[in-house]
Amino acid sequence: MRQQFSYSKKVLKHFRNPHNLGKIKDADGVGEVGNLSCGDVMKLYLKVKDDVILDVKFQTYGCAAAIATSSITTDLVKGKTIDEALAMTNKEVIESLDGLPPIKIHCSLLSVDALNEAIYDYLNKNNKKIPEFLEKKHQRSVTLEKMEGHGA
């Protein structure tokens, strides 16, 4: 019976020196997920040109895993097309961090949600076609936000 969890070196590295920290003032898409009560809020900003993610930045309130998953997600999507970014899963996030403690898996889901929300925002603003799964996911996150309130 293993008791303590521990973070991988990669998680600690990203936590201590997060990549792409901050915000993009004239962002083309912004996604915010999570809530203060749960202890994790992520905000992700995208700069997009010709459906390619040119720049991405994040701000996160949360634990070390939440900060590390945000940071690695920004690394992973930079330079990708919107379609490629939408295909990204939390498994990729976890693998890129050399694993996450089981109790912190939700942080990787949250970072993918933040990315999806930012892409939704971009597609929506630019009157582009929104894939069905993304529309559903967005609706779910809006409902959750209404239910749990937003403590910011």
Next chain:
Amino acid sequence: MKKREVYLDYAATTPVDPRVVKAMEPYFNQKFGNTMSLHSSGYKVSEAVEKSREIIAKALKAEDSEEIVFTGSATESNNLALKGLAEANPEKKKIIISAIEHDCVRNSAFWLRRQGYKVMILPVDKKGKVKMEDLKKEIDKDTLLVSIIHGSNEVGTIQDIGRIGEVCRKAGVYFHTDASQSFGKIKIDVKAMKIDLLTASSHKIYGPKGVAILYVRDGIKINPILHGGGHEGGLRSSTANVGAIVGMGRAVEICDREREKENKRLAGLRDKLISGILNSVDNCWLNGEEKERLPNNVNISFEKVEGESLLMELSNRGIMCSTGSACSSNSLEPSHVLLAMGLNAPEAHGSLRFSLGRWTKEADINYVLEVLPIVIKKIRRISPFK
């Protein structure tokens, strides 16, 4: 600024005092006997165990050393107190605990609830104190036991256990207190305070881990939860952990002798840390009582800062402390103690506990006061909330 190792988590556990280690040393391979053996090797260790029992009884102002039962941990003592008392006194079916008990009291009470007991959880005020009126109101004819923690492990608030004991004794209800954090620091007189059962631990007071006691007032019926060869008057079967018991006795002796001077020193450092943080960091506040507080406890909430990341940044800089944040717990629930005191979840997520101890120096406090504002700034910079 030069990095240093600063351990400020003495409420989690303490290092064993070298004087305690020395007292324990003969009991590993010289005086290694079994207290139940009827030969000289057994007698020798039996005497050592009884001496330790007497030291602890004296420290608690107990009537008789027979009232001290050695167990393996404070968790075990608390389990024994609640479950053992319930089983031996089946006629009453209600148990009252406070909302800020340690998990081992809470979960023992919840276990009893599953056996058909009614468990009432007394609220606390915003400083973490139980209100006497609430207690009096809750005690009824069916109430068997009131269990209230003496010094809070999280926020350091000290309950007025003398008054609680008075209320319980008058009502004919048993009173148990978990004194794991207060024993050795706050003077306890089980007779004057009308305590029936009391839990105290060794590893919180510079003794070894793996030993604790339950004080059971003479005449109180209680059943064991471990059945076996009948050690500890039948209340706790298991070969006596002689070295650890001797160590706990020595640790109690040292605490008793040095308490006054040490408390003064610790309270001074504690107050310096509290005011230093409140003065140098924006949007933070002290949790718990200011005055009726364990001399070594500091608990502060930082607005819009998540405790686990704060803890890890501090650890990276050599400072070790703990947090009430959900993110650092196995349950992903924030501290039930802070929630019971009226904090909301984000406020509980942003709490840090520093607990000072025998080897805490003023330079350690100065180092924390230098590092903390920088770290808070860094964490707040990462956050979307400004």
